[in-house]
Amino acid sequence: MATPLKKTQVSMKVNGADVDGLVEPRLLLVHFLRENLQLTGTHIGCETTHCGACTVDCNGMSVKSCTIFAVQADGSDITTIEGMANADGTLSALQEGFRMMHGLQCGFCTPGMIMRSHRLLKENPNPTEEEIRFGISGNLCRCTGYQNIVKAIQYAAAKINGTEFQEAAE
Amino acid sequence: MNDVTLTREEREAKLEGMGCKRKRVEDIRFTQGKGNYVDDLKLPGMLHGDFVRSPYAHARVKSIDSENALKIPGVLAVITAETLKTVNLAWMPTLAGDVQMVLADGKVLFQGQEVAFVVATDRYAADDGINAVEVEYDELPVLIDAFKSMDPDAPVVREDIKDSKKGAHGPRKHHNHVFEWIVGDKDLTDAAFGKADVTIKQVISYHRTHPATLETCQCVCSFDKVKGELTIWGTFQAPHVIRTVVSLIAKLPEQKIHIISPDIGGGFGNKVGAYPGYICAAVASIVTGKPVKWVEDRMENLMATSFARDYHMTTEIAATKDGRVTGLRVHVLADHGAFDACADPSKWPAGFFNIVTGSYDFPVAYLAVDGVYTNKAPGGVAYRCSFRVTEAAYCIERAMDILAQKLGVDPAEMRLKNFIKAEQFPYHSALGWEYDSGNYHTAMKKAMETVKYAELRAEQATKRAAFKRGETREIMGIGVSFFTEIVGAGPSKNCDILGIAMFDSCEIRLHPTGAGVARMGTKSQGQGHETTWAQIIATEIGIPADNIMVEEGNTDTAPYGLGTYGSRSTPVAGAAIAMAARKIKAKAQMIAAYKLEVHEDDLEWEIDCFRVKGLPEKYLSMKDICWAAYNSPPPGLEPGLEAVSYYDPPNMTYPFGAYICVMDIDIDTGVYKVRRFYALDDCGTRINPMIIEGQVHGGLTEAFAIAMGQEIRYDETGNVMTGSFMDFFMPTAFETPHWETDFTVTPSPHHPIGAKGVGESPNVGGVPCFSNAVNDAYAFLGATHIQMPHDYWRNWKAAKELGAVG
Numbered sequence: 001m002a003t004p005l006k007k008t009q010v011s012m013k014v015n016g017a018d019v020d021g022l023v024e025p026r027l028l029l030v031h032f033l034r035e036n037l038q039l040t041g042t043h044i045g046c047e048t049t050h051c052g053a054c055t056v057d058c059n060g061m062s063v064k065s066c067t068i069f070a071v072q073a074d075g076s077d078i079t080t081i082e083g084m085a086n087a088d089g090t091l092s093a094l095q096e097g098f099r100m101m102h103g104l105q106c107g108f109c110t111p112g113m114i115m116r117s118h119r120l121l122k123e124n125p126n127p128t129e130e131e132i133r134f135g136i137s138g139n140l141c142r143c144t145g146y147q148n149i150v151k152a153i154q155y156a157a158a159k160i161n162g163t164e165f166q167e168a169a170e
Numbered sequence: 171m172n173d174v175t176l177t178r179e180e181r182e183a184k185l186e187g188m189g190c191k192r193k194r195v196e197d198i199r200f201t202q203g204k205g206n207y208v209d210d211l212k213l214p215g216m217l218h219g220d221f222v223r224s225p226y227a228h229a230r231v232k233s234i235d236s237e238n239a240l241k242i243p244g245v246l247a248v249i250t251a252e253t254l255k256t257v258n259l260a261w262m263p264t265l266a267g268d269v270q271m272v273l274a275d276g277k278v279l280f281q282g283q284e285v286a287f288v289v290a291t292d293r294y295a296a297d298d299g300i301n302a303v304e305v306e307y308d309e310l311p312v313l314i315d316a317f318k319s320m321d322p323d324a325p326v327v328r329e330d331i332k333d334s335k336k337g338a339h340g341p342r343k344h345h346n347h348v349f350e351w352i353v354g355d356k357d358l359t360d361a362a363f364g365k366a367d368v369t370i371k372q373v374i375s376y377h378r379t380h381p382a383t384l385e386t387c388q389c390v391c392s393f394d395k396v397k398g399e400l401t402i403w404g405t406f407q408a409p410h411v412i413r414t415v416v417s418l419i420a421k422l423p424e425q426k427i428h429i430i431s432p433d434i435g436g437g438f439g440n441k442v443g444a445y446p447g448y449i450c451a452a453v454a455s456i457v458t459g460k461p462v463k464w465v466e467d468r469m470e471n472l473m474a475t476s477f478a479r480d481y482h483m484t485t486e487i488a489a490t491k492d493g494r495v496t497g498l499r500v501h502v503l504a505d506h507g508a509f510d511a512c513a514d515p516s517k518w519p520a521g522f523f524n525i526v527t528g529s530y531d532f533p534v535a536y537l538a539v540d541g542v543y544t545n546k547a548p549g550g551v552a553y554r555c556s557f558r559v560t561e562a563a564y565c566i567e568r569a570m571d572i573l574a575q576k577l578g579v580d581p582a583e584m585r586l587k588n589f590i591k592a593e594q595f596p597y598h599s600a601l602g603w604e605y606d607s608g609n610y611h612t613a614m615k616k617a618m619e620t621v622k623y624a625e626l627r628a629e630q631a632t633k634r635a636a637f638k639r640g641e642t643r644e645i646m647g648i649g650v651s652f653f654t655e656i657v658g659a660g661p662s663k664n665c666d667i668l669g670i671a672m673f674d675s676c677e678i679r680l681h682p683t684g685a686g687v688a689r690m691g692t693k694s695q696g697q698g699h700e701t702t703w704a705q706i707i708a709t710e711i712g713i714p715a716d717n718i719m720v721e722e723g724n725t726d727t728a729p730y731g732l733g734t735y736g737s738r739s740t741p742v743a744g745a746a747i748a749m750a751a752r753k754i755k756a757k758a759q760m761i762a763a764y765k766l767e768v769h770e771d772d773l774e775w776e777i778d779c780f781r782v783k784g785l786p787e788k789y790l791s792m793k794d795i796c797w798a799a800y801n802s803p804p805p806g807l808e809p810g811l812e813a814v815s816y817y818d819p820p821n822m823t824y825p826f827g828a829y830i831c832v833m834d835i836d837i838d839t840g841v842y843k844v845r846r847f848y849a850l851d852d853c854g855t856r857i858n859p860m861i862i863e864g865q866v867h868g869g870l871t872e873a874f875a876i877a878m879g880q881e882i883r884y885d886e887t888g889n890v891m892t893g894s895f896m897d898f899f900m901p902t903a904f905e906t907p908h909w910e911t912d913f914t915v916t917p918s919p920h921h922p923i924g925a926k927g928v929g930e931s932p933n934v935g936g937v938p939c940f941s942n943a944v945n946d947a948y949a950f951l952g953a954t955h956i957q958m959p960h961d962y963w964r965n966w967k968a969a970k971e972l973g974a975v976g
Contacts, residue, residue: 004243026294040210041203043435045384046468050895053384081203095201099193102864106696107200108384108435114201137902140895142384142436143696145867146903 010074014039015083023070029063030054032070033080041081041111045140052139055112056080062119064138081111084118093159094118094152101167103152105143113139117153126157129168181777186716187709188923191860194701195720196694205433208388208403213461216390217246219451220296221470222286222303224278227314227545227888228325229307231274234286239302244295246458248303249287249450251275257456262419262449265442265667266519267338268348268510269330270548272446277310279327279508280547281888282473287450289462312545312888313346316482316505319542320344327508327543338510339519339541348510348541353524353601359536362497366488370573372955376561376937378480378505378546378882381553382898383695385435386471391451392461400455401428404448406723407441407693408733411667413725415444418668420452431723437695438872439551440476442513442735469893476513477546477882478553480505481561485569493579495588498535498600500526500565504550506541512550513735514557515665515672521557522656522822524601528566529610529654529826530588535600545888554872554933556657556736563653567938568945568955571650575949580627581650581942582618586611589652596919603656605824609852609916614652617828617850620912623648626832634950643838645951649831649943653935657927658741658823667732671818674743675729676750678707679812682800684793685717688750691731692743693723697929698861699739703747705857706923710751711758712778712792729814737825737927740857741918746817748922753813757799761811762790764804823918823926827851829939835947837974840965842878842944844907849935852914854926863911866932870909873936875901877944879961899961948972 011020014037021036033039033056045053047066054066057079086092094114097103104110113136120127120135127135132153133146141149151167158165176184186192199205222234236248251273254260261269274285288299311325318324324346326332332345339349363369389404400422406412409429417424434441451464466475481504488497504520506512514521520539527535552558574584589610590597597605618624630646637645662671680686688703699722704715722728731743755775762780763770766788773780780795782788790798799811832846849866856862879899883891892898917924937958944960945953951972956964969975 024294031293034210035212038212039203040207041205043207043385044209045386045435046895048468048894048896050900051384051468085202091198091201098201099197102194102860104194104197104200105698105864105868106384106434106436107196107205108207110200111203133903133906137904140384140900140902142382142438142872142900143868144864145869145871145909146906147867147909148864149903 008071010070012073012075013077015079025069025071027070028066029068029070029073030065033065039080039082043108043111045108050140052116053109053112055115055139057115057119062116081114084114093156097152097155097159101148101151101155103144103149109139109141113141113149117156121153121157121160125161178777185708185712185714185778187705188855188857190705190858192701192705192715192858194698196698196700207385207433207435208390208405209465211390211403213390213392216461216463217289217291217454217458218293218296219287219289219454219462219464220293220300221284222288222300222305223470223474224274224281224283224285226278226307226309227281228279228310228312230277230310231285232306232308235304236286238304239288239299242295242298242302244291245288245299246291247289247454248299249273249289249454254453257453259419259449259453262444264509264511265513266510267516270509270511272449280545281890282470282547284446284474287454289454289458314544314546314884314886314888316503316542316544319346319544327545346543348506348543349519351519351539352537354536355534356536358534359497359499362534363486363488363499366496367491368577369486369488370569370576371486372569372572374483374485374565374568374955375957376479376481376564377958378477379553379876379880380472380477380882380898381438381440381551382472382900383436383438383440386466386468387441387445387447387475388465389448389451390461390463391455393455393459395459399426399428400452401430402448402452403430403432405434405441406431407437407695407735409693409723409725410691410730411670411733412444414670415668429725431693434693434695437735438554439478439513439735441695442551443476443511445475468895472882472893472898473890474547476549476551477507478549478551479561483561483565485565487569487573489573493577493584493587495530495532498527498532500537502539504539504541505544505546506550507544507546507548509548510541511548513552515659516667517664518557521552521559523558523562525559525603525654525656526562526566527599527601528563529590529652531590532600537601546884552736554869554930556655556659556930559655560934560937563934564938564941567651567653568941571942571945572954575954582614582623585650585652586614604821605654606821606918606920607916608654608824608826609914610652610826613826613828613850613852613914616914617830617848621830621846621848623830643836645835645837645947647833647835647943647947649833649939649946651829651935651939651942653931654824654826655737655931655934656822656824657737657930658819659736659738660822661820662818670732672732673816673818674731674738674746675814675816676743676746677729677814678750678754680713680754680796682797684713684796686713687719687721688747689728690720690722690743691729692734692739694734697734697739697865702858702861706744706747707751710748711755729816737930740925740927741823741921742817742819744925745819745922746815749817750813750815753815754811757811758792758795760804760807761795761798765790765798820920823854823921825851825853825926825928825931827931827935829935831939831943833943833947835965837969840962840969842965847907848910848912849932850912850914851928851931852916853928853931854915854917854921855924856913856915857925862928865929866911867909869930869932870936871901871906873933874907874940875899877937877940877958877960879959881959
């Protein structure tokens with residue numbers, strides 16, 4: 001009990017940059033991102049995989065970074081919210097959609113919600129409302145009641161697809 | 171100069187003032203992961219603290235052995251009540267006038283109670299440390315059922331005050347009694363019941379639930395030994411109050427305490443009070459000389475900090491046979507848990523529960539509330555609610571339905587018959603409030619017309635007949651609720667927190683180039699203050715909202731304020747903004763008069779400038795006035811353009827609304843589907859309709875959660891049965907209904923801009939609306955009152971008890 005845990009070298013690509021670190025095998029990926037790499041946009045809301053505030057994109061999948069170890073992500077390609085803006089620094093379609101449709105309030109779930117929506121639109125570029133609602137059901141929001149998050153994703157889908165966004169009537 | 175080529179409409183639009191759906195300033199950083207929440211803070215040498223917590227609901231602590239914990243690499247200290255006693259901090263005052271153990275002193279009183287605080291170099295080592303602290307307990311009999319709390323042989327929860335006959339709010343009747351609070355006229359009310367054609371009586375319980383903000387409670391405390399200064403970054407909805415509390419209990423001079431609330435990930439009342447984690451992290455920083463971070467995990471959040479409700483309301487209404495209410499009598503058994511840690515204004519032990527007469531013209535009423543201790547977590551916070559108003563609204567809205575059912579009157583008709591009429595405002599309620607304004611009939615009728623209420627009732631009658639013929643197993647419920655809130659605490663004559671009047675404040679400084687900063691006593695937790703406060707200023711003084719930066723949450727720079735909760739920010743701080751802006755405008759008028767070489771009375775205000783009356787080409791824009799204030803102020807007038815306002819509201823505000831819910835329930839499984847939910851809110855003047863609608867969506871979703879399943883449930887030995895998001899119902903996008911929002915506008919007559927506040931209305935009105943829909947669905951099978959929360963299992967059980975399923 002009194003001996004420190006042996007550390008392991010990990011390396012991965014995060015937001016396009018190669019990063020590495022010497023970590024305890026028990027270190028969660030979310031703590032590696034937030035504390036070792038100072039990428040604090042990824043949040044922790046429950047530590048039990050329920051809330052999705054810690055969602056990142058890992059090798060083309062949505063992953064809740066609070067329940068995988070950094071060592072499990074060794075060699076992977078990760079995108080966090082910090083890697084989501086356009087190359088020129090402007091807001092991406094999803095980020096813009098969340099702002100235009102008032103899809104966030106306290107902002108705590110937003111990074112995870114945007115990361116999940118990003119993957120959802122890759123998997124299904126033109127989702128129905130029901131598909132969106134099901135697709136983001138691993139991410140909890142306490143403030144918005146989801147209605148405007150759905151609109152934000154529809155806004156982004158339209159913008160990405162180059163189609164016209166029609167805001168649904170209340 | 172303002173651009174003369176623009177039309178009035180274009181100039182107004184440029185300001186993005188009140189009434190405009192201005193996009194949020196905050197979102198630029200939040201959508202990029204650049205918010206700044208407490209846990210994002212990392213200071214050099216920062217340590218982490220974590221709690222050893224009690225596995226028992228009630229037990230004597232025989233010993234705490236830290237020896238093995240201190241051997242763990244990285245563990246630096248284990249703080250216990252004995253440590254805290256050396257600095258006189260083993261107990262702390264609560265906002266409700268009670269005291270609360272910071273760390274277990276001799277015994278534990280609820281599961282999850284803080285027993286020891288382990289300080290380590292990182293959060294993993296702290297976790298190792300808490301697992302290695304050995305605590306020996308002797309279990310004691312447990313008191314969970316509030317209805318048994320005042321039995322003669324009930325276990326003594328609070329040994330520290332068991333012989334005390336007087337509490338913070340008057341005499342105590344029993345060793346587990348907290349207070350008795352009485353309002354109204356008992357004799358007149360009893361007389362009304364004596365004469366009544368018809369009466370109803372029902373125990374209506376509002377179960378224990380929890381605000382469960384997505385970001386838990388957390389802080390970083392940093393004590394500078396050289397300067398003797400303590401800085402705390404924390405999830406504080408009321409940073410100035412925290413500063414004063416810390417000064418009083420830690421005996422530190424208030425100017426040497428710096429409280430900073432950075433971005434907050436949701437509040438909902440969870441982050442008003444002071445918790446042991448804050449005290450322990452501060453003490454740990456003072457002891458170690460290093461910054462100490464404490465971050466609550468989700469289970470700790472649900473088990474230990476700030477539950478809400480747990481109100482058991484025995485409700486009676488007296489009425490005439492044609493359905494006119496003549497009296498209301500309510501007794502509340504209020505379960506406060508192990509310590510009375512509710513965060514109400516100090517003189518209000520049951521908050522503003524005396525709004526329980528609701529939207530109805532009750533000639534007489536009588537209310538008694540008994541607070542009791544049990545072996546459950548302390549709290550009783552206002553979860554998206556202005557101090558027990560949700561409980562009151564649930565109580566009266568359920569009771570009105572029960573009365574309607576007894577008389578065979580439609581619930582909406584029952585409400586229309588008994589509403590306070592528009593011409594009765596300002597209205598003095600039987601329990602002592604002065605309602606500022608309202609137009610209830612208009613709102614209710616608009617709601618009924620929009621949803622085609624009569625058609626819905628006809629459809630329900632058809633379905634009920636089909637059910638009785640055995641053609642369908644689906645039942646249909648129509649829920650109606652009409653709430654009146656009381657928010658904007660509050661006037662200094664009756665509202666204070668620990669002796670500090672519940673005013674709020676705003677300081678505006680305009681800069682030479684026509685920009686400025688507004689500093690506030692409030693603290694947004696998602697409400698969008700940085701956006702909406704600037705809109706009020708834009709309309710008041712004609713500076714574009716984009717040019718106004720709003721700052722909150724730093725007690726060194728912000729004027730003293732009482733913070734954001736109880737829907738008080740717009741009613742109180744919103745007024746302070748308008749008043750500060752008007753002070754600036756008055757000075758601006760003097761400057762404009764001097765520059766334009768006319769008398770002040772010869773000027774008139776127009777959108778963004780002062781014009782000389784009758785000479786429309788002669789004007790000075792606010793932007794130019796800003797420059798003049800610093801460049802060439804009138805002789806005898808101080809340079810600069812700034813003002814501060816501390817606003818003491820003359821009255822509360824009374825938002826109201828009409829909600830209607832249509833729900834279909836499968837009788838055999840209890841599975842429900844919300845077919846439609848319509849919410850009409852009247853919050854007076856609307857500052858930003860986009861944000862108002864967002865608040866309503868969010869509040870309705872929380873109401874949906876509470877009514878349909880969200881509960882902090884205990885077993886009989888005091889184990890928390892719903893301590894994670896696995897068991898504690900948090901609706902996802904998939905089960906959350908679609909919301910329809912609507913509004914009427916009845917401005918508050920006493921508020922400078924007529925605004926009333928909206929954040930909590932949907933929770934207050936939503937819960938009874940859902941519950942009434944469920945009860946209405948089962949009513950034709952003989953149900954009178956089915957207790958919340960209405961999850962599938964309870965729905966099925968209700969049907970079973972009614973004999974509707976085999």
